[in-house]
Amino acid sequence: MPTTTRRNRGGADRGRDMAALLSDFGHDLPTIPPLAPEAKEPRIFKYAPRRGAARRGRGWAPVTAPAQAWRMTSDQAPVFWPFVSAPALPPTGAQMGVDQLSGGSFYCDPFGWVLRDDVSATNPNIFQFAKPGTGKSGTTKAFCTRMMPFGYRTLVLGDPKDEYESLCRALGVEPFVIAPGFWARINPLAMGPLGHDWEKLSAEEAQRRTTIIFKRWLVLIRGLVGSMKLDDQRRVPFGPDESDVVRNALAILTGYAAGNSILTETTIPRLWDLLRNPTEELVRACEYGNTRQFLDQTRLLRNALGELVTGTLAGLFDDFTNIEVDWRAPIQSFSLSRLDGLGTRPWASRCCA
Known part of the structure; x- marks a missing residue:
C-alpha cells in the first residue's frame, strides 16, 4: 500500500503554524493589505554643481567663476537684501494705498513722521519716481488734496x-x-519777507538783513547771468570782478551806498541801465580808471542782463512783481x-x- 508523506510547513525543527494548519483544513486567515509607498515630496531647491552639470547644454565650465566680495554698512544692507521688513508707518495723514509688506493701509504724513520719535525720519522731503505713465502726477495731486483737511x-x-x-x-x-x-511779472531783486516792517528795525537787525539780502541778490544774478551761453560749451563768466560791479551797482540803486535807513527796491532793467550808463560814483567804487574801461570790462555782463530785459526773456523779469x-x-x-x-x-x- 503506497504511503504519502506530509510536508512539514514549519521546517524540520518546527511544527505547522496556525496559518498552515487552517490552510490544510480549507481555511485562510485574513491578511493585512500592503501599504502603498508614500509619494516623495518634490525638492524645493534643485542644487546644481558649482561648475554646472557635466552634460551638453547644461552650462558646464572647466573652471569655477571668480567670486566677488562686496562690503557695505549695516544701514546699506537692508536696501539690497531686505531680509526683515520694517514696521508699518503710523496711521496719520493721508491714506494713499496699501502697504505691500503688511497688507494694511498706507498713510503718508511727512511732517508727522519728523515729529514722531518712533519714525526714523529727520526731514519731510519726499522724492517720487516711477516709470512713465504709472500715475506719479495723479498720486501727487491726490496726496496734496487729501492733506488739505489736515491744514497743509x-x-x-x-x-x-x-x-x-x-x-x-x-x-x-x-x-x-x-x-x-502775459501780465504776470517776477522781480528777482525784490526783498521779499525780509523787507517787511523795515522802518521798525533796529540798526543791528537792519544791517543783518541787508547782508542777507545782498548775498541772495548776488547768488541770483550769478545764476541768471550764468544761464546765458557764449557758445555750445562756454557760458557767460561771473567772477569776482562782475560780482563787485553788481554789488556796488545794487548798493547805489537801493540807497545803501548813500547811507539810507530804508532800502529802495530796484529791478533788473534799472540795474542794466546803470551798467550801460555808469555814474562816476560807480566807476570809482569799482576801481576802474575811467568810464571807457568800465564799459569794456563789463560788456558781457551788460549783454547778459539785457537778455532779461529786451531779449528772449523779456516780459518775465523786467518789472516789479505784480502778483501776490x-x-x-x-x-x-x-x-x-x-x-x-x-x-x-x-x-x-x-x-x-
Whole structure:
C-alpha cells in the first residue's frame, strides 16, 4: 500500500503554524493589505554643481567663476537684501494705498513722521519716481488734496505741463501764468519777507538783513547771468570782478551806498541801465580808471542782463512783481508750459528767480 508523506510547513525543527494548519483544513486567515509607498515630496531647491552639470547644454565650465566680495554698512544692507521688513508707518495723514509688506493701509504724513520719535525720519522731503505713465502726477495731486483737511497747503513753484491748473480751478484758485506777453511779472531783486516792517528795525537787525539780502541778490544774478551761453560749451563768466560791479551797482540803486535807513527796491532793467550808463560814483567804487574801461570790462555782463530785459526773456523779469501769493489759499501754482518754445534758458532763469 503506497504511503504519502506530509510536508512539514514549519521546517524540520518546527511544527505547522496556525496559518498552515487552517490552510490544510480549507481555511485562510485574513491578511493585512500592503501599504502603498508614500509619494516623495518634490525638492524645493534643485542644487546644481558649482561648475554646472557635466552634460551638453547644461552650462558646464572647466573652471569655477571668480567670486566677488562686496562690503557695505549695516544701514546699506537692508536696501539690497531686505531680509526683515520694517514696521508699518503710523496711521496719520493721508491714506494713499496699501502697504505691500503688511497688507494694511498706507498713510503718508511727512511732517508727522519728523515729529514722531518712533519714525526714523529727520526731514519731510519726499522724492517720487516711477516709470512713465504709472500715475506719479495723479498720486501727487491726490496726496496734496487729501492733506488739505489736515491744514497743509500746496505751492507749485513750476508747473511745466499745466497739470495743476484744473486742480487749482477746482479749489477756486486761479494759477499764475508765467510767459512773455502775459501780465504776470517776477522781480528777482525784490526783498521779499525780509523787507517787511523795515522802518521798525533796529540798526543791528537792519544791517543783518541787508547782508542777507545782498548775498541772495548776488547768488541770483550769478545764476541768471550764468544761464546765458557764449557758445555750445562756454557760458557767460561771473567772477569776482562782475560780482563787485553788481554789488556796488545794487548798493547805489537801493540807497545803501548813500547811507539810507530804508532800502529802495530796484529791478533788473534799472540795474542794466546803470551798467550801460555808469555814474562816476560807480566807476570809482569799482576801481576802474575811467568810464571807457568800465564799459569794456563789463560788456558781457551788460549783454547778459539785457537778455532779461529786451531779449528772449523779456516780459518775465523786467518789472516789479505784480502778483501776490495768497499763503492762506489751499493751493498756489505757477504755470510754465508757455515757455516750452523758448528753449532751456527760461527754465534755468525761472529756477534762479
